[in-house]
Amino acid sequence: MSFKTRFFRVINPLSKNFSFDHFSKLLPFETIIIVYHLVSDKNVKHVKHLFPYRSVNQFEKDLDFLSKHFEFIDWDDYLSKKKTSKPGILLTFDDGYIEFYDIISPILLKKGIFAINYINPKFIDNNEMMWRNKASLIVSEIIEDENFQDKMFEWTGNELKEIISSILSINFKDKHQLDEIAEHLEIDTKNYLKTNPVYLTTNQLQKLKNDGFGIASHGWDHPLYNQLSLTEQLENTQKALDYMNENHFLIDSFAFPFTDNLVKNQFFDSVFSQNPDLRVTFGAAGLKLDSNKKNIQRVPIEIRNYSVEEILKNEIIYYQFLRNTKKNRIKRS
Numbered sequence: 001m002s003f004k005t006r007f008f009r010v011i012n013p014l015s016k017n018f019s020f021d022h023f024s025k026l027l028p029f030e031t032i033i034i035v036y037h038l039v040s041d042k043n044v045k046h047v048k049h050l051f052p053y054r055s056v057n058q059f060e061k062d063l064d065f066l067s068k069h070f071e072f073i074d075w076d077d078y079l080s081k082k083k084t085s086k087p088g089i090l091l092t093f094d095d096g097y098i099e100f101y102d103i104i105s106p107i108l109l110k111k112g113i114f115a116i117n118y119i120n121p122k123f124i125d126n127n128e129m130m131w132r133n134k135a136s137l138i139v140s141e142i143i144e145d146e147n148f149q150d151k152m153f154e155w156t157g158n159e160l161k162e163i164i165s166s167i168l169s170i171n172f173k174d175k176h177q178l179d180e181i182a183e184h185l186e187i188d189t190k191n192y193l194k195t196n197p198v199y200l201t202t203n204q205l206q207k208l209k210n211d212g213f214g215i216a217s218h219g220w221d222h223p224l225y226n227q228l229s230l231t232e233q234l235e236n237t238q239k240a241l242d243y244m245n246e247n248h249f250l251i252d253s254f255a256f257p258f259t260d261n262l263v264k265n266q267f268f269d270s271v272f273s274q275n276p277d278l279r280v281t282f283g284a285a286g287l288k289l290d291s292n293k294k295n296i297q298r299v300p301i302e303i304r305n306y307s308v309e310e311i312l313k314n315e316i317i318y319y320q321f322l323r324n325t326k327k328n329r330i331k332r333s
């Protein structure tokens with residue numbers, strides 16, 4: 001468990017007792033950017049073992065809370081640093097899950113709230129599944145499909161736990177292992193994608209764009225950047241930005257898949273010089289400054305079962321704690 005996770009655990013029961021007004025004065029930035037992945041009332045097998053997603057009801061509660069304390073802004077407002085009466089908030093969604101089209105966009109349109117989708121072009125149209133989704137799907141099938149345990153295996157509870165955690169900890173470089181496990185267990189990810197579309201389609205992206213939503217790059221195929229060489233990082237980023245350009249989506253921002261942890265200044269120098277239209281890149285390390293001024297950190301909301309109010313309170317306290325120890329800025333070499 002990370003230090004931040006432990007910090008949140010300790011602080012959460014205490015911060016609950018104070019109204020958010022006490023905290024909003026301590027917000028270190030005039031505008032914050034938050035990141036979700038999807039919202040669903042269903043059992044989403046390809047996601048449920050990766051992070052806890054919001055139900056429709058929880059998501060609407062989040063939005064009600066945010067409307068009270070923040071002013072939702074759109075992409076032009078963000079770039080022009082529009083002055084807002086309350087702190088500004090920009091909503092972003094990562095990975096291009098189909099739920100944005102089916103569930104989220106109708107809610108946002110009704111409330112007049114803008115959002116950007118950071119997508120991986122490789123998975124648009126559901127021809128292939130992102131490696132982390134494969135890991136979650138395999139684990140779901142092992143746990144939920146009785147056939148697996150009856151027919152093939154006689155695992156004890158502890159063995160099962162170990163198998164699950166080793167599947168979930170396979171990293172980007174070894175992602176081929178997930179295909180091997182899926183094949184071995186006769187889990188057909190391509191067929192799953194056909195019967196349960198996981199990602200947005202080209203048509204849906206165009207419709208979302210016409211409805212006013214932003215579509216931008218999250219890398220070509222959701223790699224873990226610190227496991228790529230600099231050349232691979234740049235190629236993966238460029239391929240996705242070229243797709244955005246060809247499809248007339250946004251080319252002025254890019255959001256790192258997973259994390260920008262350990263990504264070096266050389267990457268930023270190259271990507272900004274090769275793409276003059278690119279204005280900003282986004283990480284997801286929570287409220288934090290970055291030694292690279294064009295790289296902005298977003299606040300991830302899907303952590304444990306915390307509400308957005310709890311997350312923001314904890315982030316604000318954590319930021320003040322980091323500031324006191326002068327660790328509120330990510331340093332890059």
Ligand SMILES: [Zn+2]
Nearest residue numbers: 094095257258
């Ligand atoms: Zn992602």
